[in-house]
Amino acid sequence: MSDKVMENNQVTVMGEVASQFLFSHEVFGEGFYMVDILVKRLSNSDDRIPLMVSERLIDVTKDYTGEFIMVSGQFRSYNRHEEQKNRLVLSVFVREISFVDEELDGAKTNQIMLEGYICKAPIYRKTPLGREIADLLLAVNRPYGKSDYIPCICWGRNARYASNFEVGEHVQVLGRIQSREYLKKISETETETRTAYEVSVSKLECLDEAFI
Known part of the structure; x- marks a missing residue:
């Protein structure tokens, strides 16, 4: 496994276990389970982050x-097919x-570094209120020809900078994983509360020398 590929997706999070382990899947006889942890923000609110653990x-x-x-690993994605469409599911692979x-x-309990392509x-x-925001979708390479697709959100001058990126640009981001609840419309009369995950970007760099 390439060290370079391992280095392009690094996560460290620390928090309180908030659920029991739930079986996810098995690969070559090794079982993987999901568990949630609560990670505090500076504001004292919590991000509820799912972990995939062997x-x-x-x-x-x-x-x-x-x-x-405390866990270290990678932020990964996979597509779950539901309601006749694919839904991007994200978790920290421990x-x-x-x-x-x-x-x-005061410890840095939630850190992520990603290097990938727009x-x-x-x-x-x-x-x-005039706050600038930019949403990015980053493709981060994984071994064996796979990629993880990670939603990122930028603020202020980073948002303005990111708005000029083109598809295929090679970038690196530093930030934290955050959770956000939203209402999903199920039918004309029914909604469902769901949780979305994204990387809140604190630092952003374009790695393509040709990019202006």
Whole structure:
């Protein structure tokens, strides 16, 4: 496995376990399970981040709800087919996991670095209060010819800078993973609350020398 490919997607998060392990799938006899953790923001609100964990890393039969863990890995995506269309599902694929005594105040408990390619024209807009926002979709290469598609959101001058990117531009972003609830319209009379995940970008760099 290429070290370069491993280095283009790095995540470290620390938080409180907020669910029990739920079976996801099995690959070559190795079971993978989903579990959620709550990661505090500076505002003291929480991001609820899903983790995908191998049964070989931790005893998935136990309930660790309320305990604090630190994990490192990669932010990955896959398409789930539902309602006659594909839905992008995101989670942190855990490579290392450890228990910590408590959530550290002021520690950088949510960090991500991605290096990839713009695969959709950026969407730039302003809020009613004039705040600049740009939405990006980043394709991040994975081993064996696969890619992860990661939604990113930029603010202020980063949003203005990102609005000039073209499809295929090679970029690097630093930031944090955040969760956001939204209402999905199921029918004319029914809605459902869902959670979306994206990378809130704090630093942004174009790696193409030809880009102006």
